[in-house]
Amino acid sequence: MAFEGIGAAVKRREDGRFLAGRGHYVDDMNRPGQVYAYIRRSDRPHARIRNIDTSAAAAAPGVIAVYTGADMAADGIGGLPCGWQIHSKDGSPMAEPPHPVLAIDKVRHVGDPIAVVIAETRMAAKDAAELLVIDFEDLPGVADIRAAIAAGAPLVHDEVAGNICYDWHIGDRDAVEAAFARAKHVVKLDLTNNRLIPNAMEPRAALGECDIAGHYTLSTTSQNPHVIRLLMGAFVLHIPEHKLRVIAPDVGGGFGSKIYHYAEEAIVTWSAGKLKRPVKWTAERSESFMSDAHGRDHVSHAEMALDEDGHFLALRVSTLANMGAYLSTFAPSVPTYLYATLLAGVYKTPAIYAEVKAVFTNTVPVDAYRGAGRPEAAFLLERLVDTIANDTGIDRIALRRANFIPADAYPYQTPVALQYDSGNHEMTLAEALKAADYAGFPARRAEAARRGKLRGIGISTYLEACGIAPSHVAGALGARAGLYEVANIRVHPTGSVTVFTGSHSHGQGHETTMAQLVADQLGVALDQVEIVHGDTGEIPFGMGTYGSRSLAVGGSAMVKAMDKIIAKGKRIAAHLMEAAVEDIEFKDGAFRVAGTDKSKALAEISLAAYVPHNYPIEELEPGLEETAFYDPKNFTYPGGCHVCEVEIDPETGVTKVVNFAAVDDVGRVINPMIVEGQVQGGVAQGIGQALLESAAYDANGQLLSGSFMDYTMPRADNLPNITVGTEITLCTHNPLGSKGCGEVGAIGSPPAVINAVVDALKEYGVRHIDMPATAERIWSIIAANRPKMAAE
Amino acid sequence: MPKISLKVNGKAVSAEVEGRTLLVELLREKLGLTGTHVGCDTSQCGACVVHVNGDSVKSCTMLALQADGADVTTIEGLAQPDGTLHPMQAMFREHHALQCGFCTPGMVMSAIDIVQKHPEGLSEAEIREELEGNLCRCTGYHNIVKAIAAAFPLMHQKQAA
Numbered sequence: 001m002a003f004e005g006i007g008a009a010v011k012r013r014e015d016g017r018f019l020a021g022r023g024h025y026v027d028d029m030n031r032p033g034q035v036y037a038y039i040r041r042s043d044r045p046h047a048r049i050r051n052i053d054t055s056a057a058a059a060a061p062g063v064i065a066v067y068t069g070a071d072m073a074a075d076g077i078g079g080l081p082c083g084w085q086i087h088s089k090d091g092s093p094m095a096e097p098p099h100p101v102l103a104i105d106k107v108r109h110v111g112d113p114i115a116v117v118i119a120e121t122r123m124a125a126k127d128a129a130e131l132l133v134i135d136f137e138d139l140p141g142v143a144d145i146r147a148a149i150a151a152g153a154p155l156v157h158d159e160v161a162g163n164i165c166y167d168w169h170i171g172d173r174d175a176v177e178a179a180f181a182r183a184k185h186v187v188k189l190d191l192t193n194n195r196l197i198p199n200a201m202e203p204r205a206a207l208g209e210c211d212i213a214g215h216y217t218l219s220t221t222s223q224n225p226h227v228i229r230l231l232m233g234a235f236v237l238h239i240p241e242h243k244l245r246v247i248a249p250d251v252g253g254g255f256g257s258k259i260y261h262y263a264e265e266a267i268v269t270w271s272a273g274k275l276k277r278p279v280k281w282t283a284e285r286s287e288s289f290m291s292d293a294h295g296r297d298h299v300s301h302a303e304m305a306l307d308e309d310g311h312f313l314a315l316r317v318s319t320l321a322n323m324g325a326y327l328s329t330f331a332p333s334v335p336t337y338l339y340a341t342l343l344a345g346v347y348k349t350p351a352i353y354a355e356v357k358a359v360f361t362n363t364v365p366v367d368a369y370r371g372a373g374r375p376e377a378a379f380l381l382e383r384l385v386d387t388i389a390n391d392t393g394i395d396r397i398a399l400r401r402a403n404f405i406p407a408d409a410y411p412y413q414t415p416v417a418l419q420y421d422s423g424n425h426e427m428t429l430a431e432a433l434k435a436a437d438y439a440g441f442p443a444r445r446a447e448a449a450r451r452g453k454l455r456g457i458g459i460s461t462y463l464e465a466c467g468i469a470p471s472h473v474a475g476a477l478g479a480r481a482g483l484y485e486v487a488n489i490r491v492h493p494t495g496s497v498t499v500f501t502g503s504h505s506h507g508q509g510h511e512t513t514m515a516q517l518v519a520d521q522l523g524v525a526l527d528q529v530e531i532v533h534g535d536t537g538e539i540p541f542g543m544g545t546y547g548s549r550s551l552a553v554g555g556s557a558m559v560k561a562m563d564k565i566i567a568k569g570k571r572i573a574a575h576l577m578e579a580a581v582e583d584i585e586f587k588d589g590a591f592r593v594a595g596t597d598k599s600k601a602l603a604e605i606s607l608a609a610y611v612p613h614n615y616p617i618e619e620l621e622p623g624l625e626e627t628a629f630y631d632p633k634n635f636t637y638p639g640g641c642h643v644c645e646v647e648i649d650p651e652t653g654v655t656k657v658v659n660f661a662a663v664d665d666v667g668r669v670i671n672p673m674i675v676e677g678q679v680q681g682g683v684a685q686g687i688g689q690a691l692l693e694s695a696a697y698d699a700n701g702q703l704l705s706g707s708f709m710d711y712t713m714p715r716a717d718n719l720p721n722i723t724v725g726t727e728i729t730l731c732t733h734n735p736l737g738s739k740g741c742g743e744v745g746a747i748g749s750p751p752a753v754i755n756a757v758v759d760a761l762k763e764y765g766v767r768h769i770d771m772p773a774t775a776e777r778i779w780s781i782i783a784a785n786r787p788k789m790a791a792e
Numbered sequence: 793m794p795k796i797s798l799k800v801n802g803k804a805v806s807a808e809v810e811g812r813t814l815l816v817e818l819l820r821e822k823l824g825l826t827g828t829h830v831g832c833d834t835s836q837c838g839a840c841v842v843h844v845n846g847d848s849v850k851s852c853t854m855l856a857l858q859a860d861g862a863d864v865t866t867i868e869g870l871a872q873p874d875g876t877l878h879p880m881q882a883m884f885r886e887h888h889a890l891q892c893g894f895c896t897p898g899m900v901m902s903a904i905d906i907v908q909k910h911p912e913g914l915s916e917a918e919i920r921e922e923l924e925g926n927l928c929r930c931t932g933y934h935n936i937v938k939a940i941a942a943a944f945p946l947m948h949q950k951q952a953a
Contacts (some may be wrong), residue, residue: 011885018893019881019900021827021867028826123812201831201839201929202894252829252894253929285832507892507930677888677931684932708836708927716923716933721916745932 005520009673012512014505023250026205026219031278034207035064037268038125039281040115040132041290042107045362045701046141046154049105049114053133057117060131062124065275067267068115069102077101077270080261081235082327083227085478086166086336086358094166094358097157099326101236101263107136108156108325109362110703111290113263118271118279141362141701145299145320148361156325156360163360165323166332170340171353171416176305179314179351183305187388193376194771195297195322195695196688197711198369200506202252203283204292208268210276215243218269222248223258223504224544229536230481231261231329237270241536244269248534251506255685256368257292258506259546260329264291289706294695295369297322298335298376302384304349310394312403314351317343317380321358324365330546331367332358337417337477338373338465338547344414345381346425346463346639347403352415362701368546370685370746374464382460382751383768386758390767396755397433400461401426411732418465420637422729423665428640429461431727432663436643444645454648455658456760460751463639466740467552467731471631484629485549486541487557489518489565491624493610495603496528502542503554504534507681508742509674510550516670517555517736521562522602523589540627548638548740551670552731557630559735564626569605572624575616576600576608636731636739640664642683642748644756653779655691655757656720662748663725667739672726675741680722682745688714689746690753694772712772796860800825801869809856816840816851818859819866827867827897831927838926841898841905842866848905850898850925867897870904879946880904880939889939891930902926903940907947914944 004010017023054066080099087093103114115132119125140154147153148163156163180186207219216239222228225246233244251258268279283291299320305313321335340354385403389396405412407424414420433439441457448455468474471482488500499518503510515529522529532538545554570584573591577584583594592599608615609624645659662679669675692712696704705711730737750771757773758766764785769777797806800823807822819825819842828851831839835853842851843865870878877885880903890896906914906922914922919937928936 012888014893015885015890018890018896019867019877019884020871021825021897023827023893025826025829025894027830028820123810199929200894201837201892201927202829203831250893253892255929285834285837509891673888677891677935680932680934681891681930682932684934685929707834708832709834713927713929714932715927716920716937717917719920719933721937722932722934 004526005516006670008516008671010512010516010526010671012509014509014511025202025250025252026207026221027282029207029219031209034278034280035118035120035275036122036125037271037279037281038117038122038129039113039264040117040129041287042103042110042112042114044107044136044138045110046139047107047136048139049103049107050135050137052115054115056131056133057128060124060128062120063117063128064120065118065271066115067102067271069100069104072101072270073104078236080263081231082332083329083480084333085480086168086332087478088166089169094332095160095164096327097160101266109364109701111287111364112325116267116271118275143361143363143697143699143701145297145322145359145361147699148359149320149357156362160360165358165360167357168336169353169355172351173353175351176314176316176353180305180316183313184308185306185392186303187306187384187391188303189384189387189768190301191380191383191768192770193296193298193379194689194693196295196369196693197289197695198255198257198292198295199288199713200253200255200257203285203288204258204262204264205282206265206268207278207280208272209278210273212276216269216273217245217247218265219247219249220265221251221258223251223254223506223546224542225504225534225536226502226542227544228261228265232266232269236266245537248504254506255370256295256372256546259544260293260367286707289711290364290703293328293367294324294364295366296376297366300380302380304384304388306388310392310399310402312347312349315343315349317354319354319356321356322363322366323358323360324363325360326365328365328367331365333478334368334373339377341416341418342374342377342465343381343416345378346405346461348405350415363697370682371743372547374743375747375750378460378462378464378747379751382462383754386755387768396459400429418635421634421732423463423637423639424729425461425639427727428663428665431725432641432643432661435661435663435723435725436645436659438643448647452650454650454760455645456756456758457643457645458752458755458759459641459643460748460755461641462748463637464743464747465635466548466638466743467632467636468547468549469632470634482631483543484631485543485553485557486627486629487554487561488540488627489558489561489625491565491602491606493607495524495606497522497524498530498532499558500532500539501554501558502539502544503550504545508545508550508678509671513551513671513674514555514558518558518562521559524602548742551736551738552636552734552740553630553632555736555738556632556734557628560628560630561626564628565624568624569602571620572605572608573600576614633733636667636734638664638666638739638741638744640744640748642752644749644752646753646756646760648760648778650782653775653782655773655775655778657687657753658720660720661723662745663727664741664744665728665739666726666741666744667728667731668737669726669728675726676724678741679724679745682743683722683749684714684719685746686749687719687753690750690771690773692718692772794857796857798859798861799863801865811857813856814852815854815856815859818856819851825866825868829894829897831895836927837895838902839895839898841901841926843901843905848902867900878904880943883939883943883946887935887939887942889931889935895926895928899926899928899936903943907940907944911948916941
């Protein structure tokens with residue numbers, strides 16, 4: 001039998017059903033008596049609702065019910081909760097205005113849900129929603145972060161002065177000021193991190209059911225069904241856990257956008273309870289654009305103080321972060337603890353000070369999107385480092401090497417709270433330069449120049465934090481829940497194994513990777529292990545999948561549960577073989593008495609555990625099933641080096657990524673095929689952010705990029721082949737040594753791409769270019785600088 | 793409501809449809825063939841691609857009425873009755889060309905059409921260009937392109953030119 005354990009590129013077991021068209025996504029589900037919800041949303045950014053006339057819609061053919069915010073309020077339904085509380089510099093808690101499920105009195109962004117029509121068919125509901133007569137009083141809106149904090153800006157929430165959610169800071173301001181005072185050089189950079197729309201290919205969907213006894217089931221496109229049960233049950237609909245089951249079946253991509261508790265989940269569940277009929281809602285893509293949480297949207301100013309040799313002395317950063325119109329579940333944590341704590345990057349900058357203002361605007365709520373905070377930090381730092389190289393004339397690689405945290409300095413305490421456990425930046429840099437044939441670049445640039453093309457190469461050496469999170473730390477930082485993960489492992493009487501995990505797979509291949517992990521550790525064949533995820537009715541608890549935490553946290557919980565299984569198995573084996581427990585060893589799926597040839601296979605022990613004739617019943621509970629909660633001791637710190645090579649056509653401004661090499665340190669790898677795929681997918685999203693994607697609003701808050709016709713998703717011919725390598729150091733504080741691989745691609749790549757674009761354009765005097773570096777933006781720069789160059 | 797008759801995955805079916813019913817709605821909602829997905833509302837993403845009379849078609853952009861009398865193949869109709877995968881399905885699995893699986897049915901149907909329409913062979917750049925009508929958010933396309941290239945010799949019984 002081929003090796004299928006830890007480290008094997010096992011083909012995915014999920015693929016069989018997906019390739020046959022037998023996946024089981026929420027919109028594929030249909031229940032007897034099912035009815036359909038269609039949500040009427042605001043088409044304006046900011047308006048008072050004077051009146052909603054539902055009479056014509058309610059009388060339309062096939063319509064069963066029409067509900068508005070007033071109906072939900074009358075039922076005592078609360079607003080959507082936020083899971084994280086940040087405190088401002090002055091100690092005051094962040095502004096946390098109500099987030100009604102259906103709008104009450106006011107709409108605050110295009111897409112804000114106003115009313116739901118429920119009908120016998122989807123089309124009947126949609127037709128009737130057109131008959132709702134809503135009397136709006138338009139108000140001035142604001143979409144841009146800088147405009148929102150200007151004096152006299154429209155207020156998104158009347159009670160939130162200046163639209164400031166919080167004004168937060170981290171680091172030692174005095175030490176930074178002192179370092180700047182004695183610096184030889186100061187390099188400054190202003191930059192934006194563009195707003196993105198996640199666009200998982202499966203639009204969000206939710207199916208609510210309620211039986212006659214008041215047991216609710218919600219099937220939803222979620223990355224974390226237990227979190228939805230907790231938030232919706234406890235804070236919104238007041239349904240206790242034993243009467244609420246949340247199922248997240250096959251989910252077609254998430255990238256963060258399916259973490260949050262959304263209004264539609266509460267709407268279908270509540271409506272199902274009122275109507276005692278299953279209620280299904282499926283987003284049209286246009287709705288996704290205006291109702292899925294968006295990502296990024298920062299404006300920052302950064303300054304680095306340097307000594308005469310280019311050593312970083314201190315970093316000073318000030319950032320404005322867009323929260324959108326309401327606080328989404330994790331939103332406040334993203335530009336603070338997932339961003340500013342990463343501003344040391346891979347560098348031993350001794351003093352760092354960052355301040356972050358979070359701002360309300362009349363836009364869709366902004367929350368974590370693949371990388372969440374860390375791409376913003378990596379982009380700022382890696383652009384700043386290249387700008388320092390540009391301004392001082394120091395070679396960009398020498399500059400990085402001079403400032404790297406050396407491999408022997410680990411564990412390393414940064415000046416912004418985090419303590420990195422392991423890493424080797426020299427190693428990933430060296431391997432990436434080799435993989436990209438960095439040394440051969442000048443020849444390729446010269447060859448491109450002969451063809452009239454501008455070629456550039458860019459690197460980024462980045463680090464991020466995954467595996468959220470050590471619960472006491474998260475709590476101290478404002479998380480309203482600990483971030484444990486749970487595994488329940490059931491060894492059946494004949495030795496096969498079912499693993500119930502609180503992690504959720506929506507493309508990551510957990511059913512394969514996690515089975516490999518458990519099969520390897522318990523010494524059983526891979527086909528003897530089944531992974532169950534995504535159902536609160538089957539799995540004890542879980543915090544779900546985000547922040548690349550499934551293996552580092554969820555997998556560690558499995559190891560902990562297996563340790564308990566093995567410990568119990570040893571006691572059973574000791575009894576059966578009449579040996580001391582201390583003399584029993586477990587290896588390759590068998591319990592052996594050390595120093596003898598006596599052994600019992602796991603299946604013999606499990607059979608004895610369930611249906612014993614001979615069992616130490618007075619001392620040991622029968623059965624072989626264990627549950628473990630794992631609380632990470634620290635974050636994990638994946639990192640690496642990405643090298644991007646671009647070619648720009650100066651006639652059109654079109655940038656083609658011609659080579660991309662990523663060498664990442666993701667800790668121990670269970671399935672290298674899956675890791676490679678995760679990195680490639682992340683890099684594709686990073687290239688999309690750098691060159692193509694932009695969620696565009698007009699000044700008032702009207703969404704301009706509301707479809708795939710307007711929002712440029714990366715297509716096959718926009719992307720290169722992506723070379724992926726791994727060079728690992730082990731995580732030192734979890735039992736697997738794994739760090740996480742889901743986000744590295746999206747974090748390391750945008751600065752590598754933009755550094756390459758700036759490199760290609762250096763003869764045009766370009767020092768920085770904001771994302772997305774579209775053909776139009778690049779062509780304009782070339783056109784504006786061409787006469788000057790010609791005159792010189 | 794008008795009644796239409798067509799062949800889907802080799803079986804004769806008939807259904808009453810509204811004038812505005814889309815082919816994809818007929819497949820998913822009336823025939824229970826939920827392997828064909830809807831990923832957008834502007835005919836951009838390609839998750840809904842099926843074959844109609846041998847051509848790949850975005851089934852969100854064709855009325856069910858237009859499929860009256862047609863021969864339609866969906867993702868469910870590709871494998872042999874014994875479960876043996878079509879070479880394109882097999883190569884998608886072999887090369888890890890899918891992650892969340894949502895774009896996969898449309899991607900596979902498009903990929904088969906691309907290879908069938910190019911018996912002379914396909915370069916990597918041509919495969920990427922031909923995939924213009926299908927969006928994938930997970931894979932970065934790298935492995936999809938590899939899978940299509942690998943399926944070519946299996947489908948044409950020869951190496952790509």
